[in-house]
Amino acid sequence: MFRIGILGAGSIARTMARTLRLMNYRGDDVCLYAVASRDQQKAEAFAHQEGAQVAYGSYAAMAADPNVDLVYIATPHSHHAEHIELCLNAGRNVLCEKAFTANAAQAERLLNLAREKKLLLAEAIWTRYQPVRGQISRLIADGVIGEVRGLKAELSYPLTNKARIVKPELAGGALLDVGIYPLTFASMVLGDDIVKTSSSSVLMETGVDLTDSITLWYRSGAVAQILTSAAFQGENTGLVYGTKGYLKIDNINNPNTVEVWAGRHSTHPAQILDVEPKLTGYEYEVLACKKAVETGALECPEMPHSEILVMMRQMDALRAQWGVRYPFE
Ligand SMILES: NC(=O)c1ccc[n+]([C@@H]2O[C@H](COP(=O)([O-])OP(=O)(O)OC[C@H]3O[C@@H](n4cnc5c(N)ncnc54)[C@H](OP(=O)(O)O)[C@@H]3O)[C@@H](O)[C@H]2O)c1
Structure with missing residues (x-):
């Protein structure tokens, strides 16, 4: 049985606990073994409600x-x-939520440490691990929409009621929390050979970014337009434009439908892709880590260390364009 310990008993931790339960029922040979909170009582309540065997009142104890x-x-x-450093130094394999770290310098240091310790270190950016990613790539490779020349992606939620989004000391802002998804979508479709980036941001009163508009120009000649915000509820769609038609992805965060639209005058999609039914969508990153640990791999091919660094450097550069720095930097 592949035993998982959740570090930090907040909101996404609950979703992961549910995912692990569903995987366990399905017979995936994984389980929620332990949970760690800074507060013993909170850990115990979480363990009781979510079915973890052990509850730790400190992160170090679980590590x-x-x-x-x-x-x-x-x-x-x-x-x-x-927290990554704490776990690696204690000899644990790690899957860390996105954004991987607050900046690229931190990411580089920890990826080196993981390799030194011969431990798995992976980023929980769930869309990279979902099979629909391969389905979209195959559609494009098959030339269904012709040559890809452009892309539009947006992801926005009203999140300014959350301390971790608003506070600079918690590395808040829209970019690291939601902006990472349209950037990831663009990266998965168009690659990372970007020759020019133009962007601007509306900042919160606290100094972190609220709404970001980003345009990326690629060596191939393709252009990606990205809008992301913590101020409003978006449609969260992705569009991939080709010379013969376009793809419409309903939710770039967790795609459920992928439509192929061909021709200027079409009134309905030429094709609708069947996306594999999911438990929650988070099961794929867990399965990728299980496979990596079982085979002694130190990274997941779905989100290799090199790609983690590319994304962190890209977000560093965007924040530099807006003058957003965290107090600990
Ligand atoms: N993949 C996804 O779809 C997705 C969705 C939402 C969030 N996320 C990511 O998951 C991470 C957590 O997000 P969340 O929404 O779950 O946050 P959250 O509800 O605020 O929970 C974060 C937890 O972190 C722990 N923590 C440790 N130090 C803290 C500090 N100084 N201040 C506040 N909390 C602290 C707390 O757990 P204890 O009190 O138990 O120690 C807290 O409950 C972020 O990286 C976020 O980007 C991912």
Whole structure:
């Protein structure tokens, strides 16, 4: 049985606990083994409600437990680096929520440490691991929409009621929390050979980014337009434009429908792709980590270390364009 320990008993931790339960019922040979919170009572309540065997009142105590095969880190972005380091130094494999760290320098240091320790270190950016990614790539490779020349992606939620989004000391802002998804969508479709980036942002009173508009120009001649915000509810769609038609993806965060539209005058999609039914959508990153640990791999091919760094550097550069710096930088 592949035993997972959740570090930080917040909101996404609950979703992961549910995912692990569903995977366990399905017979995936994974289980929620432990949970760690800064507060023992909170850990115990979480363990009781979500079905974890062990509840730890400190992150270090869970990191020291050799029965944990993989720690899933679900804390604010500001603390990912500290918590990854704690787990690696204790000898644990790690799957850390996105954004991987607050900046690229932290990411680089920890990826080196993981390789030194010969431990798995992966980023929980779920869309990279979902099979629909391969389905979209195959449609494009088959030339269904012709040559891809453009892309539009948007992801926005009203999130300014959350401390971790608003506070600079928690590495808040729209970019690291939601902006990472349209950037990831663009990266998965168009690659990373970007020759020019133009962007601007409306900042919150606290100094972190609220609404970001980003345009990426690629060496291939393709252009990606990205809008992302913590101020409003968006449609969250992705569009991939080709010379013969376009793809419409209903939710770039967790695609459920992929439509192929061909021709200027069509009134209905030429094709609608069947997306594989999901448990929650988070099961794929867990399965990828299980496979990596079982085969001794130190990274997941779906989101290799090199790609983690590309994305962190891209977000560093965007924040530099807007003058957004976290107090600990
Ligand atoms: N993949 C996805 O779809 C998805 C969705 C939502 C969020 N996320 C990611 O998951 C991470 C956590 O997000 P969340 O929405 O679950 O946040 P959350 O509800 O605020 O939970 C974060 C948890 O981190 C722990 N923590 C440790 N140090 C903290 C500090 N200084 N301040 C506040 N909390 C601290 C707390 O757990 P204890 O009190 O138990 O120690 C807290 O409950 C972020 O990286 C976010 O980007 C991913």
